[in-house]
Amino acid sequence: MKPPVHIRAASYLPLGLFAALGATLAYLVRLPCRTGGWNDQVTTYTNFCYTDIYPLYFDRQLSTENPYFAQVPFDKQVEYPVVLGEVMQGIAWLVRSAGDVATQGVRFYDITVVLLGICLVIGVLLMAAVAGPTRRWDALWYALAPSVILAAYINWDLVAGALSMGMLLAWARKRQVLAGVLLGLAIATKFYPLMFLGALFLLTLRTARWRPFLVTLVSALAAWLVVNVPFMIFAWDGWRRFYVFSQERGVDWGSPWLFFQNKGWPVLGTADVSLLGTASLAVLLLGIAVLTLGAPRRPRLAQICFLALAAFMMTNKVWSPQFVLWLVPFAVLARPNWKPLALWQVAEVWYFFAIWLYLLAQPPLDRADLGIGDDTYFTAVWGRVITIGIMMGFVVRDILRPDKDVVRQGGVDDQIGGVFDEARDRYTLLPASR
Template structure:
């Protein structure tokens, strides 16, 4: 008998169902641009204007302070703390658009950078909008045909629109969704290359490695995992080694900054520090954060290996990333962009997601109002105090904790998992989808 060859529809036919979703995400990206217009039209020079209009973005300050109009952010002969504090892919994305602005408005940097800055901002935002469109469509593909419209959360969630262009997070978001889709389609080399590039853009996709490892340990599918990790390491080295060799100080700035950075806005540790409450004596916050993250990761590992049914990849990625954010020294408003797609893929239930969105929106407004009352502005007539601000900090912690609890419940009671209704195992699991257990702690825990 001749083997039956699967006939796939043409690319255009496969793309048509995604077009309406693409229009919605383009709408979300446009709304985010309009929301920040007060800063785009010159308000970046006035902190009071920035905070009262809730339009803060890192794009303008870093353009000026890191001298992007004149020099490469890694090779520049500047003081160490003036190098760009991001991994190399993101730093070079910044440089590309600085070059474009320089070509369109040539001249001595100090004379024309005020004219180049809006161009740099516009090109950067357009690129980030394209990355958002790509990330949403890739997420929809990961979710599968029956749950494609869950990606609307990533396209139009209030927190996404509000935090969209604070930083360059959509670049890593698109790469991260590409990783999950490539893995789901069993293209391990591509998944590894995208993972290496994602980690060289923002560090948080590193949490995916732990999720893949745990599910590999449970299923015994080691070859795909090792191929993916090998490709990830190779891709990371390809983009990093030239900077390590030729611009060591510029390259290591991100890693030194991450290690030395103190407790900053949004972190629960800031609450304890502000109140003067000792937490485990005089332990350094970096050590305390790492210990807390390690403890949560051990819990996630036990859950993954002891659950009655193998958890879905998106569930473990969500739990790992949420644990990382809750224990980190810094929890910036734009970090919500990391978590939204994974939260929806892990548990597309609108009630806890909506509750979390309320908390994120409150935090977004609270941080700028709080900064109005802090030095150097000290505008107590416009800002809010410590106690009000920390309600927003803990609101995020509590609502994400609630979502994590629901995901844990779905893992322990798989019949409660909305994604697994209709005899679905793991749409985005790739080689894990339908795989039998090879190593599990479940018999020992019963």
């Protein structure tokens, strides 16, 4: 007999409180900037409290313009997909009567942080529900991981995180239309959830459960079109800003490609980074496809989502500190083993501090006395790459040797697999896998 609904809900209350604690700690991290530090870059970087939220309110003219319909230079338009842009605009409307523009900026930050904190709590609770009753406490990593607290309010990534966790839960409960709608909205918020479609496709190919996948795919496309088409018709230049920016953007902070360029490596440091990044991502995704279809037992959905997302991040032209928010829940769902997760957290924390110290020593600040140089900074860049690579290696091992999978040792097949859970193989690369 199932426990009453109020008992089941009460069992998740402590996780919600821990998530609220994490959201509060994240606010305290940036408190020195909120009280005036944003007006001086040196103060911002030495207090490690940078955020995009406050400066973009002014730089993208949110106090007076809609980010997609604004008659402003192309480089001043909002460089985010439409759901995120309209979230920014909605909050900007709320603060326009707050007094002078500086007061509006601080109020814009405060309300945005409240929204992001709510998204973190929702994301943690959804992750706990996705993980299942026996592993719901794994969601503590998402609530209180040091990297999450440090990076939570740099940008608006937690909105996409809540939508992604909602998509996973809907898929696990076999509500494919809802899963597709949430996935489409997540892709229209941040682009990275597109990787999850590939994971669903590969497991569908192995199990031949085509109808649920196609329903989810069509629902995702419909949701994406509903929120995008009006802007494509009435604000084409503003809408396409994100896609043009993503294509034309050069190599940026955090990316391993920056190391190769800085050191002048042949080919890796001199060739077109867009081409190199796309090619390397394609190679990694091909490897993930072969692994998915050739493994002795069908991999879990969380494992494939994690591998695809990690591959996307490691080959990208930019790897901002807040991107850690994308990966934490999927890394934990894929392999909830504390040792490699803790090692990765150390690397992420080091990178968080290293990037601001490095920027202090770069033009236009040129404060080498306060910052760090190239070689020290790149230890942080490669620390993230190596520790995520280690976690990917363990996940691959778990897929090839399912008896090593901590989740499956608990007697489950795939707690978030939905129609894939306990499904028979219909197509594999190796006959022995069937």
